Amino acid sequence: SISIQVRINQSSSLSSSIIHVLFSVPRNYDPTLHPFEVPREYTRALNATKLERVFAKPFVGSLDGHRDGINCMAKHSKSLSILLSGSCDGELKLWDLPKRKCVRTIQAHDGFVRGICSRFCGTSFFTVGDDKTVKKWNMETPGYGEREEPLSTILGKAMFTGIDHHQKDATFATCGQTVDIWDEQRSSPVRSFSWGVDSFSCVRYNPVETELLASCASDRSIVLYDMREATPLKKVVMKLRSNTLCWNPMEAYFFTCSNEDYNLYTYDMRRLNAPVTVHMDHVSAVLDLDYSPTGREFVSASFDKTIRIFRKDGGHSREVYHTKRMQHVICVKWSADNKYILSGSDEMNIRLWKANASEKLGLLSPREKEAHNYNQKLKEKFQHHPQLRRIARHRHLPRDIYKQRRELKEMLGSRRRKEKNVIKHSKPGSVPVVAERQKHVVNVE
């Protein structure tokens, strides 16, 4: 039997079922022979939960090399191992993620690199900076002796603050004083949208309905556009400014925005009068977010020096990542294979995290995979039991954040209490009960 085992280990193509057939021992599944199924499974679930917490080591590594805070990042659209990052001193770096090394450094702009986006084919990328330029760069490193120069440079009238590329066509969108749609071949925008006089901080193409765009403006509003139309579509004004937004890559009409009021809001673009979900847990302004490519979760970066992972319909985060040295997290990305999270922060480092903190990296043997699946299922099955819940939900927080959190909780609690009291002591029906979701939208135009 040893020889068989060895052969199986060698040929990974053998499925687990074959192995099962080979090594199956006839078993009696008579339930009377295997009593106490619930307690036994409960114990297993408890152990699985404990082990999950024990093995929860999400930090994979950091990319060190920038000489100023990292302001923006972009994923390569065709390769998992390449990351682009731009810093506040106008420097742009290309990273090889598996080797965790910088492969290329470009002094792209004077002042900040405000935005990077990679072209859908992965052959080139665009950057915008404080120097009012849009630059297109080749993804490949120039040969020996060649100078590092952009393929093309567009000089704009005003500063650009963000850029995003269309999913399939040779067009891209920038934002600054206005939201402009550019054709790659032209030096002036094909179309520019504005609604009042405001500056925009972020513009994003919808990856599914590729002609749609959304932007965050400094007048606390989120504006939706359709590239085919002459005018913007809709505008939601919120109580505080939204910093960035991100569309769900699997559900065309949902997008989430990160707000200055410590929360994130998921909107259905068809019903903008109230967000679908309010995601709260951060204790400071949320600066960036990115959806997982499966569209099930998203990661958010905050000024409070933490990264949090939220389920798309969960009001509270399922995970919080922090390290001692990580400062304000400016930008965050979820890798295209749904395995890793990348965060760029003020203290010039890019950090690589696992998306599932306790996941074992690398190839799993079929038995390992099965055991993992079983453990996951058990955890899910017994998730409501108090002991398991307590263990599964326990996270460590730095003292500062912990304190702030407590403070914030108290504030929110007192506010809620007051509301309750007002309702209680006024004529029934005169003070309406307002749901949390309704509180944050000021106006829809």
Place this chain on the structure above:
Amino acid sequence: WGGSSLVGNTLAYEQEDPGSNPTYYHSPLSCSEGKGYLMVHTLVNFHIFPLSHRKKLTERSEASTQVSEFSVNAEGEGEKVKLSDLLGKMEKTPKNLNKTKKQLKDLEKKSDTLELPLSRQEKEKIQREVAYVKTSTEVSRWESVVTQNRNAEQLVFPLIQEPSGPKRIEQVVSGWKAQTPLEQEIFSLLHCNLQPTHDPVLTPVEEASLKAMSLEEAKIRRAELQKARALQSYYEAKAKRERKIKSKKYHKVQSKAKRKEFLKKFEDLCKTDPQAALEEFKKMELLRMEERMSLKHQNSGKWAKSKVIMGKYDLVARKAMQEQLEMNKDLTQKLVVPSEDEEQEQEEPKALPDFVNDPEPVGDPANPWMRGQLSAEALGPEVSHEVERPTEQFPERKEEEEEEEPENEEEALLREFEQKRRLRQSEDKGFEPVVSEEQEVDEAENREAEEELSEKGEKDDEDGLAEFKNLFNRLVEPVILETGEEQGDEGLEEGLVRIHSLDDTELLANDHEASLVEPVPSDTSNMEASACPPSKNSKKVKVIDPSEVLTKQAKVIKVPHAPMMVEDEEVRNEQTTIIKEAFAGDDVVSDFLKDKRKLEEDSMPKVVDLTLPGWGEWGGVGLKPSRFKRRKFRIKPAPLPPRKDQKLPAVIISEKRNAALAAHQVCQLPFPFTKPEQFERTICSPVGNTWNTHNVMRKLTAPKVVTQMGAIIEPIAKDDFIKDKNPSKPQPNLQLTKDSSLAKTAPPGHKRRKK
């Protein structure tokens, strides 16, 4: 009317019919600049009123250079321009302007003015609203996909998977050339046959042949096919008809004719082709042999026939005949492999329908049906039937035998049920004498209590009890067996232990004693088990004895013992003796029973006496409240429902809430569940492979989201998931360059994954 608007008006008019009369409209503008607005006014007057009078104008000049727009004012205010004036001139124009004229006339009739155009803001608002509604309806088309994905049992990302297996070369590399000689050869071959490399559905030759087939040919072909089909059905019908003919004579004649024909053919074949004939002959021989083989051990052989005849007179012959038939039966019987499922079913009384468990009503003892006796088990009635049969209905026997088969199946099923019932009953009976005195007392009480209960409930209870006991018994049984084995093992082990000194022997002796004392702790189980020894001759106790079931001896696996074992053994033995000494005086069983009784007594509701002495009568030392009063104010609480462990001698069931346990229990019903039962059911059904087969477990534990290592998950693509109703969808207004051709990144091999 402002001058400027007037000018505009005239200009508009100019635009409307430029070819009508080039002469009339410029002459007034030739006025010099100095006269200013006055000139403009006269211009207007001249232009409008005298239009119909003046016919020829020769001068012509540019208006814009001479008339300044700043000098225009509202001089001619109040004087309205009438359309009819303008139209006067028109009447004399050629006919091709009739349409315009008509339109103008219609305009004249309408008195109300047009509304002002909307302001830019309002216009944009409307535009925005329309565009938003349009896009949101467009986006809503994703709704079904989104809900489907949300509800999917499992989603495998990337959603659109590359087809596994080898790909065609042109998919992998675009600019590829045959380089090695082998490749070149293959390609030249393909080239010669005009085999298309890119889309190899049909070769040009095939396509040509397809094209060559004309309509007429197709029709002829179809007709042929139709005819063939008709013929076939005709022959089929004929064959059917012939087969249905019952006349034996007919068939005999037919077969004879066939045989003759065959023989004739065979003879011919012998002459023409002896080799083929030999083969044919061999085939025939084989057929004959097979037939003979199938007839073996039946009563149609020569020997058998003779025996049948002899059987009337000779007993030996009859016996031989019977043996022969039995042999046939044995041989022709289909082998029944006892499957595991059946055994399991036998052991599980739960799986039975309720009516089977009901005790049989004591009805007519003579009626075998009412007694639940079945044909095969009780051979008597069956035999008697058989005795009767030959006299009465011998000719029908064959048919009856055919009918017997389904009946037998039913009977077998019923018999199985019967066996199980008896097994249970016997076990109940087997248990009853075991009950100790205290238990008997309990039982007596129970019986009293049970009298009140309805009959059905009683039955149910007893059934439950029976089930439990059955289960318990089965659990106990292996214990006994194990202990026995252990003893046997120890015996074997003793052989392995080397005795070095006297101490060793003493230890061994101790061990032996210990082994004798050992079964004390498991007293209760032994008590019950020993009371129902597996006596084979009594039918009552039917505990499965492995020695009966397993006919083959199990292989004894000899494991070589490590030398360390000896020491371990000694240590263990010492410990066991120590433990035994420590608990020598303990009678665990009686303690347990005492505890249980105490608990029962505690849980019994107490009688509350509320009599107040001296209330309404004389009170004092030595005076008791009256009997009537005492009876009136003594409150007898309602009896509690029977304890759950009432009939379980070895169990205490406590129904008190345990705070320590509550910390581990779910106190609120979790979200998706609406009833506690639902939640409990999900918790109670195990998922592990201890309780489920491998495949079931894999299905149960399948993760909801599966991702592949190193695969980029692209955003969901519109082309793959939403079918466009109008294929010529509006292109974005932007002019796209040649780069847009790159946009179609999806390779041709992609296909939609079904969920």
